[in-house]
Amino acid sequence: MAPRHILHDLSVTEQRSFVDSFDTVISDCDGVIWLLVGWIPGTGDAINALKNAGKCVKFVSNNSFRTGEQYMEKFEHIGAVNVQDDDIVHPAKSIVRYLSYMNQPELRVYSLMSLEANEMLRKHNIEYESLQIKEHLTTATLVNYLAIERPVDAVLFDINLDMSYVELAKAIRHLQLNENCKLIAGGSDIIMPLAENLNVAGFYDFLQHISRYTNxxxxxxxxxxxxxxxxxxxxxxxxxxxxxxxxGDMLVQDIQFGKMCGFQSLLVLSGSQTKDQMIAASPEAQPDYYADSLADFIQLFKNIQ
Ligand SMILES: [Mg+2]
Known part of the structure; x- marks a missing residue:
């Protein structure tokens, strides 16, 4: 069935049974709750309305370049009440969780992640090495930075706006020297929607660069x-x-992901993707529902009162 707009394509009865059909909402953040740079009107009220209707509301983002505190500040800014740090999952958190699954004593990692994500490693007492080099490099100093004193068990990759050539080169050295070293990746999207009408290249190709040289x-x-x-x-x-x-606001990262998990899916048009792109996608790639914005839930709850 073609995706249905939660306000325009559903009768009031259908809107009511739609709301009754789920207990939990998991929402992407950037492009749904807010923009990477900027805000989306009404999303805080929509989150509160969902919660008032008894829904459990959780968040998942591919961006770890905010600390937990910065996430909280954003939720506060939009007036979403009672959001806890544990309600939000982002790559640094899932990476820490995955490292705990490895169950390896004296685990040591090399991090290509952001300062904010590294802070998460520090909080969880994970021993990590990272390079943050601001000086001008020569081939001689590069050689020094690439020297490896101790091997690591994993190289961690995530969106990191400060990522540099020497950091990538060292990640490759670590992986080449220890064939058991894992390459673990968080945010590695192809495109990063930075602001309205400003989509920049994401970090996918940096990860491919590491894969290419380490197989x-x-x-x-x-x-x-x-x-x-x-x-x-x-x-x-x-x-x-x-x-x-x-x-979510993306067909692959959000809708495909949600469908693969067996969840119902709702695409909002407040972020990266347009209605035309949604319609042009193959039927399997299309969401069950769509809305202009998460804020459409405010009207929906008024309709079914
Ligand atoms: Mg998004």
């Missing part, structure tokens, strides 16, 4: 990776996936 495939932990789906179900106690509604 190593990354273990993906961001959307749309299946491992993340299992983690979300475990963390949020989701036993009946079809009673969960996944909300």
């Amino acid at each position: 190593r495939k990354a273990i993906f932990l961001g959307k749309p990776a299946p491992i993340l789906g299992d983690m979300l179900k475990e963390m949020f106690n989701i036993h009946t996936p079809q009673r969960c509604l996944f909300v």
Whole structure:
């Protein structure tokens, strides 16, 4: 069935049964709750309305370049009440969780992640090495930086706006020197929607660069990776996936991911993707529902009162 707009294509009775059909909402953040740079009107009220209707509302993002505190500040700014740090999952969190699954004593990692994500490693007492070099490099100083004193068990990759050539080169050295070293990747989207009408290249090709020189495939932990789906179900106690509604603004990272998890799916047009792109997608890639914005829930709840 073609995706249905939650306000325009559903009768009031259908809107009521739609709301009754899920207990949990898992929502993407950038492009749905806010923009990377900028805001989306009404999203805080929509989150509160969903919660007032008894829904459990959780968040998942492919962006770890905010600290937990910065996430909280944004939720506060939009007036969403009672959002807890544990309600939000982003790659640095799923990476820390995955490292705990490895169950390896004296685990040591090399991080290509942001300062904010590294802070998460520090909080969890994970021993990590990272390079943050601001000086001008020569071939001689490069050689020094690439020297490896101790091997690592994993190289961690995530969106990091400060990522540099020497950091990538060192990641490759680590992977080449230890064939058991894992390459674990969080955010590695192809495109990064930065602001309205400003889509820039994402970090995907940097990860490909590492893979190319090490012949190593990354273990993906961001959307749309299946491992993340299992983690979300475990963390949020989701036993009946079809009673969960996944909300996102991207067809691959969000809708494909939500469908693969067995969730219902809702595409909002407030972020990266247009209605034309949604309609042009193959039927399997299309969401169950769509809306102009998460804020459409405010009107929907008024309609079914
Ligand atoms: Mg998004």
